[in-house]
Amino acid sequence: MTSPAPILVGNIGNLFWMRVDGKGSFQNSVQVKRCFQTMIEKGTRHFVVDLERCPIMDSTFLGTLTGAALNLREIGDGEVCILNANARNRQLLSSLGLDHILDVDNDGSRHKNERKQVCDELGKCGENVSPDKVEQAEHVLEAHEALTKANEANASRFKDVIEFLEKEVRSRAVAVA
Numbered sequence: 001m002t003s004p005a006p007i008l009v010g011n012i013g014n015l016f017w018m019r020v021d022g023k024g025s026f027q028n029s030v031q032v033k034r035c036f037q038t039m040i041e042k043g044t045r046h047f048v049v050d051l052e053r054c055p056i057m058d059s060t061f062l063g064t065l066t067g068a069a070l071n072l073r074e075i076g077d078g079e080v081c082i083l084n085a086n087a088r089n090r091q092l093l094s095s096l097g098l099d100h101i102l103d104v105d106n107d108g109s110r111h112k113n114e115r116k117q118v119c120d121e122l123g124k125c126g127e128n129v130s131p132d133k134v135e136q137a138e139h140v141l142e143a144h145e146a147l148t149k150a151n152e153a154n155a156s157r158f159k160d161v162i163e164f165l166e167k168e169v170r171s172r173a174v175a176v177a
Contacts, residue, residue, distance in 0.1 A: 003027035021055035024061035045078030052084035063143025097151030
């Protein structure tokens with residue numbers, strides 16, 4: 001199995017900037033989730049996810065981004081802005097109805113000044129502890145549940161995945177106990 005794509009992060013003005021340096025997948029999505037949680041706990045409310053170097057995202061990664069945006073909505077403040085998405089990633093966001101939850105910048109007009117600063121400011125995300133199998137399975141389940149919460153039409157798309165993951169999480173929890 002290939003190693004997960006690095007996640008580069010930094011504060012640019014009042015934004016927390018996150019760049020995916022490769023495929024956005026289940027392999028790096030727990031790291032992304034932990035990063036969002038940490039920054040939200042510290043009071044950060046404005047996030048940019050820069051997909052300039054991200055050729056594709058899987059459903060777990062998309063669900064992780066969606067979960068963060070839904071969390072900010074529950075708090076009542078903040079946004080997750082998606083920048084530099086290629087045509088395939090824009091199509092994924094749109095077909096899953098996530099372009100109504102995530103603020104997708106389709107025309108390149110958002111955060112122009114910050115884009116210039118970003119190259120000097122980003123460093124590797126400090127959150128690099130690998131999740132155990134139980135945490136990974138729970139995270140993948142939560143990500144897919146977020147996709148269905150964000151758009152009712154996704155329930156039928158991910159029904160089988162969610163059922164499988166619920167069984168997986170229950171069986172792993174029993175095995176650990």
